[in-house]
Amino acid sequence: MKGLLIALGMLVVAVIVALGGAGDNGYVVVGRGDWVLQLSLSLFALALVVVVALLYGLARLAALVWGMPGAVRALIKAKRQGRSRRGLNRGLAALTEGRWGEAERRLADGALDSEVPLLNWLGAARAAEGLGVPERRDRYLHLAHASVPSAELAVGITQAEFQLAGDRLEQALATLLQLREKAPDNSQVIHSLVKLLRRMGEWQRLVELLPAWRASKGTDQTEADALEAEAWGHLLWATEDVSAAKQSWSRIPPKMQRRESLTALYAELLLGAELDDEAESLLGDAVERKWGEALVYLYGRAQGAHPARQLERAEGWLSKHGQEPALLQALGRVCMRGRLWGKARDYLQASIAARPEAETYQVLVELLEQINEHVSAAKYAREGLAHVVQHRSASQPSHDQPTPAAAGEGCRLSDCSLPGPGMSW
Structure with a gap:
């Protein structure tokens, strides 16, 4: 199309020159030595146009010939890249579908020509x-890094994923820590580190990393809260004595201390060290701040130095939670320590009526034995035993339906870790 336009342009110029010189008798004389060439002006102009056109054409032809090897190479490269692009698409499809052999062959074969x-x-x-x-x-992986040296982070993250999949946890940790030195704010590296540290039980390191994870893009803050509580819970549980537990508790942020699971765990450690007054105060404040059945249960177990004051505080919760079995059981325990046998019996029987539990039956039987009501104690002992047998029969898994553990499914933290029943971190 471009050549046709040039030819038309030359034709127009030639016509204009011819028409312009039709009535003109001018001429052009060119001489060299003994040779003399005389042309009319119009013919000379036409010849000049033809010569320029020929020179232009020769120049274009020379350029075409000169660039032909490059054009051929570009054509071959484009053809290879097209084939590589199709191989990449098919290879990725095979990779997604789990056809590993075909995926490896297509992707590796097309890598050298790939864009x-x-x-x-x-x-x-x-x-x-x-x-x-x-x-x-x-x-x-080595070839991937060699092909794009600036993609060290992507190659490293992929390598860490392979190490995690192969349970080479120490190697994965080393890889991710090295990547974090080079990209300290990369959210993918931080997220992978968080998962790995949780899997390894490196709770102290996890606590130190959590602020960076919270600040990284896309972090679910509710999930971060639960994970931080889990980490502090394991650190608290691993303390060797109550002094270490108190020191660990003081390091926990106030927001985390207010979580029911951590408060209950720390209270259990205090009770185990016979620091019942501290546990009672901690649990009472926590319950009044936010109701929690596990906290109320532990409050009933705390043998404070002032049972009357402890009872008065707990009975203040009856107005809002009078039908809660855990509160009724706790009140029964406190009344027993205050030797208020009648009130203790009423509270424990009311707790059983609201929700029969083996432990409540046991406490009631102990009470009845103390006041020498052996017949009633035997009766409630039989009821408690029947309740335990019935409860175990009802909760026994069917042979046709395996439990999550048997099916290879992971349990949730609230089902298999430190917090008590009905609680999560």
């Missing part, structure tokens, strides 16, 4: 990991 070799090599590494061939996997 995005990093994707090819990383995909081939994942396929080799799926095939269980660590030598090829590591070679592909």
Whole structure:
């Protein structure tokens, strides 16, 4: 199209020159030595246009010939890249579908001609990991880094994922810590570190990392709160004595101290060290701040130095929580310590009526034995035993429906860790 326009332009110029010189008798004389050439002005102008056109055409032809090898190379490269692009698409599809062998072959074969070799090599590494061939996997990771040296972070994160999948936790930790030195604010590295430290039970390191995780993009703050409470709970539980427990408790942020699970755990440690007055005060304040059944239960177990004052405080909760079995049981225990046998019996029987529990039956039987009502004690002992047998029969898993543990499913923290029944971190 461009050549046609040039030819038309030359034709127009030639016509204009010819028409312009039709009535003009001017001429042009060119001489060299004994040779003399005389042309009319219009013919000379036309010849000049033709010569310029020929020179232009020769120049274009020379440029075309000169650039032909490059054009051929570009054509071949484009063809290879097109084939590599199709191989990348098919390889990624095979990788997603778990066809590891096909994925590795397509992605590795097309990597050298790929416009995005990093994707090819990383995909081939994942396929080799799926095939269980660590030598090829590591070679592909090395080639991925060599193809795009600036993508060290992406290659490192992928390598850490493989190490985690293979339970090489120490290696994964070393890899992620090295990556964090180079990219301290990278959210993916921080998130992977958080998961790894939780899996390894490195609770102190996890607590130190949590502020960075909270500040990173996309962090669920509710999840972060639960994880921080879990970490502090394990640190508290691992203390060797009550002095260490108090020191650990003082390091816990006030927001975390107000969580029911941590308050209950610390109170249990105090009760175990026979620091009942401290536990009673802690639990009473916590219950009045936010009702929690586990806290009320532990409040009833606390053998404070002033049972009457403890009873008065607990009975103040009856107006809002008078039908709570845990409160009724706690009141029964406190009344027993105050030797208020009648009130203790009434509270314990009311607790059983609201929700029969083996422990409440046991406390009631102990009370009745103390006041020499052996017949009633035997009666409630039989009822308690029947309740335990019935409860165990009802909760026994069916042979046709395996439990989550048998099915290989992970339990939730609230089902398998430190907080008591009905509580989560």
